[in-house]
Amino acid sequence: MSELIRCANVCKDYVRGAESIRVLRNVDLSVEDGAFVALMGPSGSGKTTLLNLIGGLDSPTSGEIEVDGLRLDAVSARCLARWRAGSVGFVFQFYNLMPVLTAERNVELPLLLTGLSRSERRRNAALALDIVGLVDRGRHKPGELSGGQQQRVAIARALVSDPRLLVCDEPTGDLDRETADEILALLQTLNRDLGKTIVMVTHDPRAADHAVVTLHMDKGKLVAPVHRADAGSEDARSVA
């Protein structure tokens, strides 16, 4: 399988007043096309920061980030915006839907940036809602949907422009156990059946179980990737 994401020696500093804080320290990372990566670690360890860099929402202070052949650290903000529109879908902890738009319109929103006709946009949005199992709720506004349903709408919005990469920041962090499992199962399906590459930040060890690879972050550094097979045997050992 080919490499979709490559981070080399990535550092990120935040400047707060006079002092500058290094949030990511020399991160090296490689994610295969079609992988399902769980990113774990304590709060404040830099997970969101790394995810934002991979999704092209922010630029690193130094180092290289290449996603699907594009050097994200080397292009303009405008170019990044255009790239995001077509190549990456975002899922957030608090869904971040437009409260004034119906589920259908929310899902359709990213397609306004494409050359698709109105009817094509509507069709693709309906298809994405179908994939997440919410066709019958298309006319509802976010306020009329449960948390799990809102997150499904958000996933449909992330899918609608058919990107290869989905980045999810604690997608189940605001959901109860059962609903969280449904969302994780949905993400797993998207990874297995539609071949979406997923990078997911999570606090929840059970959420990480759905992933193929689990990465650990601590104090801005990445701890070596652990594959699921190994992770399983490690867990077994630690339990024993």
Place this chain on the structure above:
Amino acid sequence: MRLLTLLGANLLRKPMRTSLTFVSLAIAFLLFMLLKAVSEAFSGGVSLQGLDRIVIDSKYSMTDNLPVSYVRQIRSLDEIEQVTNMSWFGGYYMEPRNTFATYPVDPESYFDVFREQAVAAETLSRFRNIRVSAVASEALAAQYGWKLGDAIHIVQDIFPLEDGSWTWQFEIAGTFEYAGGQLLLINYDYFNEAVVGWAKDQVGWLVGRVADPKAVDDTIRMIDSMFENSSDPTRTTTEDEYRRQFASQVGDVGMISSMILMAVFFTIILLTGNTAAQAFAERVPELAVMKTLGFSDRSVATLVLAEAVALCVGGGVVGVGIALLLQPVFTATLGGMIGSFDMSGWTGAYALGLASLLGLTVGAYPAVAAKRLTIVEALREG
């Protein structure tokens, strides 16, 4: 265009807040139309065509008269293309509350000087040939339902007839176009002949059209110097200047209206600006999400700005619309009192221009803030 749905949906986010802002805007623009019409009525109508016209009045006061012989003397000047005399007549029709401007004029030269007041050739010839005739502005004729050949009576309070009676009778010879509202013109020749002795051979003021508008200042000086040492010295000004002076004599209503309007708009800017800033603050996370999805800084800023403009222009359209719909009511109640009450399309267009400007002003800060918004920080705060 495709973001229009989102724009509409955003305006409906807080229907109560949007409606309150909308209603305040509509009322502000309604008030604007009314005050504008009042101030224009006081400053003498909406005509912009007076640039080449001069007004020759008594040096001492606007109410002093000039000898009628001045008309011929001034008309003979090369610098003057045409000059006509006007006088104040006053009085009322039927009831004391039915007042409007009435001027004794010379038909031929009057309509030659005031070319924007179009009159049909037959009407003009009737006006000239029937001594006791009068022509009414279309608004005036419509107000009282006057038709060709009607006899009307004007009761005088200043000028009795030579026989001592105070009631003047005229025959309507037709109508003419006049943007200033209600106006009645009567024949100066008849007036001068029929009026009581002390009022004969005098004119209130003269209005002339200069041959060379660029040399208008020289012409003005020349005319005033002609009569400087006579018993009736003149004071000549451009028509615009004359109107300004007239307006300042009646207490500068224009200035007072402007001040009221400024206060109204200042309040509206604060109110709408506050609403816009509040609406923006609530939407920071949403705007960050739009940027996340790939919408450019500029399109997000445009959306925010367009919402402010749409709200203000919407309020403006409704306010102007109501004003224009109510115009007949205002004209009927105020028209006679202040001469004319005209809310032209021009004032409406001006109001809508102002509404757009208001929208741009109020939307500028949120739009710039939306443009500068960085996704990562905004999502973190949200």
